[in-house]
Amino acid sequence: MKLSKAKPGWKKMPEEVRKESILQAAMQCFFSKGFERTSVQDIADAAGLTKGGIYFHFESKEEIRDTLIQNFLSWERFGFEEPEVKALPPHLRLVEYLERLANRLAVEGNCSPRLFAEATACGAMEKEILSFYDSLEKLFAKTIKESQENGKIKADLSPELSARTLLALFDGLQIQSDISNKRALQTVGREVLKVFLKSMLFLPQDNCEI
Structure with missing residues (x-):
């Protein structure tokens, strides 16, 4: 399986910018596939990151969902x-x-x-x-x-x-x-x-x- 690579300069971005990018990617995945059918790998691919990059900011797919809902x-x-x-x-x-x-x-x-x-x-x-x-x-x-x-x-x-x-x-x-x-x-x-x-x-x- 081909692993996704992190965006160039990703680590140099402010943490809030990185988290917002993940949330935007997750939102599109949840809306297009539904929450249950979306994997953390799907979110990583959409955000242009590795799964490790996702887990660095969020403990789970559920935490991402709950953060999105709180924002909404x-x-x-x-x-x-x-x-x-x-x-x-x-x-x-x-x-x-x-x-x-x-x-x-x-x-x-x-x-x-x-x-x-x-x-x-x-x-x-x-x-x-x-x-x-x-x-x-x-x-x-x-x-x-x-x-x-x-x-x-x-x-x-x-x-x-x-x-x-x-x-x-x-x-x-x-x-x-x-x-x-x-x-x-x-x-x-x-x-x-x-x-x-x-x-x-x-x-x-x-x-x-x-």
Whole structure:
């Protein structure tokens, strides 16, 4: 078997740069082959390293996966609290939240919920992932309630159930997008979300583009 060679100058790079390169390579492998079918050698080949180079920075494939998930779940990366987002009317803020989730939970057409599901099936990262979704539900429910008070979203809906339904729909669309590009989140999925928001949440007079 031909062994992969480390990139020239690899050892001279800062440690964080080396780790980030490994994480990027692993992410593409996990998304293309799935976590279980990806080997450490696959990650090494994708990163242009030896297996020893991988193990120098990470103890196992599982540690790489968990680090990726922790990065995905970092609340700050979504910018929900940025001034330009907070300045939006609540119903448009809700749309912006979905936009940011779509753009930052996906990498080259592949989505992190698949990785979340694979991890929790093994009993890993469940607490962290559930905490992330709980935080999203609270944020969405709060925003929906504000929109109801402003007369933009139907008042007879439960903000909490509406938030959970919206997130369930969003995750389902992401997973379908991961299965087939004919169901791409940025095209077909976007249209499904638009129909849901306009017909199920927003009042008829609102015409909100997403």
